[in-house]
Amino acid sequence: MSDEDDSSFLSLPSAAFSQRPSLTAELNETNTPSQKLLIETLQDKVCEFQARLRSEEVTRHLLLQQLQQQHSVQRETRGGGVGVVTLQEEQTSSRPNGVRVLQPAGEQSSDRLSCPGEEQLVTRLHTQVEELEEKLLDQTREVERLRSELGATDLEKQLELLLVENERLKQELKSCRSSELQKLDTAAETCSCSHCPFSQDVESLRREVSRWESQARQRERRLAELERELLEKSSRVETLQRQLDDSTRQLEESRRRQEETEQKLALRLQECEAELARQAAAPPKVKYVTQTVEVESADSHRVLAEMQTKNGALQEQLSVQRQLLRELETQLHESQRTCAQLRTQILVYEGEMERAQGQLEVEMQNLEEEKNREIEEAFLRAESEMKAVHENLAGVRMKMLSLQRALRTLTNDYKCLKRQVQDFPFMLDKAITEAKQEICLVIGEVSSTNQELLRKYKREMNLRKKCHNELVRLKGNIRVFCRVRPVSQEEQDSTDAKTMLSFDSDDDAILYLSNKGKIMTFELDKVFPPQATQEEVFQEVQALITSCIDGFNVCIFAYGQTGSGKTYTMEGVADDPGINQRALRLLFSEVTEKAPDWDYKISVSMVEIYNETLRDLLGENPTDKLDIKMNPDGSGQLYVPGLTNFTVQSPEDINRVFELGHMNRATACTNLNEHSSRSHALLIITVSGFNSATGNRTQGKLNLVDLAGSERIGKSGAEGSRLREAQCINKSLSALGDVINALRSKHSHVPFRNSRLTYLLQDSLSGDSKTLMMVQVSPLPANMSESVCSLKFAQRVRSVELSSSSSRRHENSSTSSSPTHDSVELDSPPVTPVPLPISRASSAGSTLSSTSRTPSSSRRRSQSQLSTGRLKLTA
Numbered sequence: 026m027s028d029e030d031d032s033s034f035l036s037l038p039s040a041a042f043s044q045r046p047s048l049t050a051e052l053n054e055t056n057t058p059s060q061k062l063l064i065e066t067l068q069d070k071v072c073e074f075q076a077r078l079r080s081e082e083v084t085r086h087l088l089l090q091q092l093q094q095q096h097s098v099q100r101e102t103r104g105g106g107v108g109v110v111t112l113q114e115e116q117t118s119s120r121p122n123g124v125r126v127l128q129p130a131g132e133q134s135s136d137r138l139s140c141p142g143e144e145q146l147v148t149r150l151h152t153q154v155e156e157l158e159e160k161l162l163d164q165t166r167e168v169e170r171l172r173s174e175l176g177a178t179d180l181e182k183q184l185e186l187l188l189v190e191n192e193r194l195k196q197e198l199k200s201c202r203s204s205e206l207q208k209l210d211t212a213a214e215t216c217s218c219s220h221c222p223f224s225q226d227v228e229s230l231r232r233e234v235s236r237w238e239s240q241a242r243q244r245e246r247r248l249a250e251l252e253r254e255l256l257e258k259s260s261r262v263e264t265l266q267r268q269l270d271d272s273t274r275q276l277e278e279s280r281r282r283q284e285e286t287e288q289k290l291a292l293r294l295q296e297c298e299a300e301l302a303r304q305a306a307a308p309p310k311v312k313y314v315t316q317t318v319e320v321e322s323a324d325s326h327r328v329l330a331e332m333q334t335k336n337g338a339l340q341e342q343l344s345v346q347r348q349l350l351r352e353l354e355t356q357l358h359e360s361q362r363t364c365a366q367l368r369t370q371i372l373v374y375e376g377e378m379e380r381a382q383g384q385l386e387v388e389m390q391n392l393e394e395e396k397n398r399e400i401e402e403a404f405l406r407a408e409s410e411m412k413a414v415h416e417n418l419a420g421v422r423m424k425m426l427s428l429q430r431a432l433r434t435l436t437n438d439y440k441c442l443k444r445q446v447q448d449f450p451f452m453l454d455k456a457i458t459e460a461k462q463e464i465c466l467v468i469g470e471v472s473s474t475n476q477e478l479l480r481k482y483k484r485e486m487n488l489r490k491k492c493h494n495e496l497v498r499l500k501g502n503i504r505v506f507c508r509v510r511p512v513s514q515e516e517q518d519s520t521d522a523k524t525m526l527s528f529d530s531d532d533d534a535i536l537y538l539s540n541k542g543k544i545m546t547f548e549l550d551k552v553f554p555p556q557a558t559q560e561e562v563f564q565e566v567q568a569l570i571t572s573c574i575d576g577f578n579v580c581i582f583a584y585g586q587t588g589s590g591k592t593y594t595m596e597g598v599a600d601d602p603g604i605n606q607r608a609l610r611l612l613f614s615e616v617t618e619k620a621p622d623w624d625y626k627i628s629v630s631m632v633e634i635y636n637e638t639l640r641d642l643l644g645e646n647p648t649d650k651l652d653i654k655m656n657p658d659g660s661g662q663l664y665v666p667g668l669t670n671f672t673v674q675s676p677e678d679i680n681r682v683f684e685l686g687h688m689n690r691a692t693a694c695t696n697l698n699e700h701s702s703r704s705h706a707l708l709i710i711t712v713s714g715f716n717s718a719t720g721n722r723t724q725g726k727l728n729l730v731d732l733a734g735s736e737r738i739g740k741s742g743a744e745g746s747r748l749r750e751a752q753c754i755n756k757s758l759s760a761l762g763d764v765i766n767a768l769r770s771k772h773s774h775v776p777f778r779n780s781r782l783t784y785l786l787q788d789s790l791s792g793d794s795k796t797l798m799m800v801q802v803s804p805l806p807a808n809m810s811e812s813v814c815s816l817k818f819a820q821r822v823r824s825v826e827l828s829s830s831s832s833r834r835h836e837n838s839s840t841s842s843s844p845t846h847d848s849v850e851l852d853s854p855p856v857t858p859v860p861l862p863i864s865r866a867s868s869a870g871s872t873l874s875s876t877s878r879t880p881s882s883s884r885r886r887s888q889s890q891l892s893t894g895r896l897k898l899t900a
């Protein structure tokens with residue numbers, strides 16, 4: 026073998042690993058750190074093995090050189106052919122004796138026969154080396170292949186299968202989720218209305234799915250970690266396995282080669298020894314060769330000794346090799362031990378790996394089951410919810426269909442309405458025109474109807490007024506009521522408390538009076554017993570108040586002796602007012618009722634007549650005397666210059682006016698009670714009305730008169746000023762009687778001027794005026810004579826009136842057209858105006874009671890009695 030061959034041989038392992046850096050880089054890129062460590066360890070072992078191989082090769086090469094040298098020495102010793110000498114010329118030239126050993130031509134074949142064995146050995150050795158090199162290359166390739174196919178073990182395949190399965194499951198899960206989500210999305214889209222009751226369920230399902238997804242991701246991460254661990258462990262096991270295999274293989278190989286080398290060397294040594302022995306034992310064939318040998322035996326011996334020395338050296342080397350072999354065996358044992366440890370470790374790892382794999386499989390199975398279960402549950406839930414959603418959807422569709430129908434109807438309605446709206450302006454114009462025409466017609470009709478109604482209203486108003494007036498007139502323009510005051514508490518306690526008056530339960534116009542054992546009967550228009558209330562009294566007089574509103578003049582007198590209740594009837598007390606206040610209240614209510622058509626003004630004056638002197642109770646100076654004068658406008662009306670006239674608009678105004686009147690009356694006298702008994706108090710209410718619709722104007726005057734006490738002077742025994750007071754009172758009361766009598770008798774002359782009272786009330790007593798005389802009577806026996814006088818006065822006044830009223834009533838029933846007064850005059854002869862009679866009751870009581878039903882005779886008697894009474898009074 027040449028040096029070139031040697032160098033090529035030595036360079037083989039390097040060439041085999043010439044691409045190691047790139048491969049290492051590749052492995053560094055592709056493998057895990059543990060794998061890299063194993064590969065590096067493997068590479069180191071391979072390098073070590075190659076180094077060892079190289080050293081063996083060097084040893085072998087040295088042995089071959091020694092063998093060649095030995096062989097050439099042997100050839101020279103044997104005296105081989107020229108060619109051989111030639112061949113070994115350079116070697117022999119170096120010999121000290123310079124003896125050249127020539128090999129005969131005929132023996133060259135034998136030399137050549139010995140050479141082929143060595144050459145065969147060398148060739149065989151070369152072949153072995155080549156085989157070793159090839160095996161090394163194969164091993165390297167195998168290592169490369171294994172490196173390239175790293176992960177292709179059963180475990181890796183299993184792992185790959187698991188990974189593929191895992192990937193498949195992931196894909197399946199993903200597709201399942203996507204399909205479920207798509208279904209849910211579709212459901213959500215189809216049911217996307219905000220008021221859908223399943224939107225919340227869909228949201229909760231989505232949250233559930235996302236929760237499961239996160240759990241699945243966590244489990245996938247755990248699976249990936251387990252897979253990584255498994256991969257690491259399997260790669261480590263695989264690397265160790267490979268390392269072990271390589272080590273085992275290398276050891277076996279090196280042992281085998283060592284054994285072979287040993288065998289070959291031993292065989293060669295034996296052959297060499299045998300050859301030497303054979304050559305030594307063989308007899309010299311040729312003489313000169315023997316001689317030469319003999320000549321050169323010393324040299325041969327020397328050479329032999331050298332050879333033996335060399336042989337010894339070789340033996341030593343052999344022992345060294347054996348030692349080396351032993352060391353290698355030791356190493357092999359160690360390797361085997363290591364291998365056993367590694368196998369144990371591998372077994373442990375395999376166990377761990379199986380356990381991990383088992384765990385992994387169990388976990389995978391659990392995960393799979395859980396996943397399937399959850400997917401099934403989610404699917405079932407989603408299915409049920411989808412079913413519900415579908416049902417709802419069906420309901421909604423049904424509703425939609427109904428709504429569509431309704432919408433169609435509405436659309437039609439809308440179109441109709443639109444058409445109507447379009448036509449509306451024309452219709453409106455037309456309707457407005459028609460309505461205008463109709464309204465004009467109606468307005469015309471209404472205005473004509475209004476005119477007619479107004480006319481009728483005027484007529485009706487006049488009619489009502491006439492009727493009312495007629496009613497009052499039929500009742501009597503002068504009506505006479507009697508009111509018996511109750512016995513007071515103090516009077517009841519006295520012995521004189523026995524009442525002498527009694528009433529007819531069937532006729533409220535009859536009053537019985539027991540006087541000196543005689544029962545006198547008085548018939549009036551109305552008799553109020555002591556228990557009659559203010560309201561009941563006012564009920565009977567309120568028709569006169571209404572006449573005042575209609576424009577008639579009214580006078581209401583309270584007549585009677587002192588303490589008989591005149592002031593109580595007219596003024597009343599604070600919590601139970603009399604006629605004055607009630608009349609004003611009635612006026613206000615009536616005026617308010619008529620307010621839309623009528624505008625009324627109510628004014629009040631208060632005067633007092635004392636000793637024939639007229640005083641203004643509402644004036645600033647109530648003590649000033651007032652005159653009654655004829656109005657200068659020529660109307661014939663009387664008026665009182667300087668009389669205060671208050672316009673009242675509410676009951677509060679009335680109260681203020683009354684307070685002022687009372688205050689002024691009190692300041693004008695020292696004893697109000699006595700003064701009030703001897704003076705006439707007049708409340709004059711003027712009611713002026715204007716009807717804006719008809720243009721009618723009315724004015725009525727209501728005179729409410731609380732007369733002075735009517736007791737006789739003879740009884741009271743008055744003198745001086747009292748007498749004058751009594752005379753004045755009698756004068757005015759007689760004048761009042763005369764006036765009333767003249768009015769009833771329709772005398773041409775009515776003596777109004779006989780007293781201030783009648784003169785002041787002239788226009789309220791004449792014409793169509795209405796008068797009410799309220800005769801107040803005390804029920805006490807002590808007042809009986811005065812009561813009889815008062816009642817007789819009332820009886821006489823009324824008897825005249827009664828005859829005329831009954832006549833009127835009679836005539837009305839027969840001939841309504843005949844005037845009432847005419848009939849009176851027909852029934853009774855004209856009566857000369859006489860003063861109002863005030864007579865003693867005792868003289869007329871029985872006569873009245875017996876003749877009260879015959880007006881004509883009683884009137885005649887009354888006339889004479891009145892004359893008698895007047896004379897008495899005058900006296």
Ligand SMILES: Nc1ncnc2c1ncn2[C@@H]1O[C@H](COP(=O)(O)OP(=O)(O)OP(=O)(O)O)[C@@H](O)[C@H]1O
Pocket residue numbers: 509510511555585586587588589590591592593594698701702703733734801
């Ligand atoms: N119907 C009645 N119910 C209750 N009390 C009454 C009634 N009539 C009169 N009286 C009482 O009798 C008393 C005398 O009455 P009143 O003062 O009204 O008499 P008069 O006639 O006005 O007297 P004079 O002429 O002195 O003014 C008073 O206390 C009054 O309260």
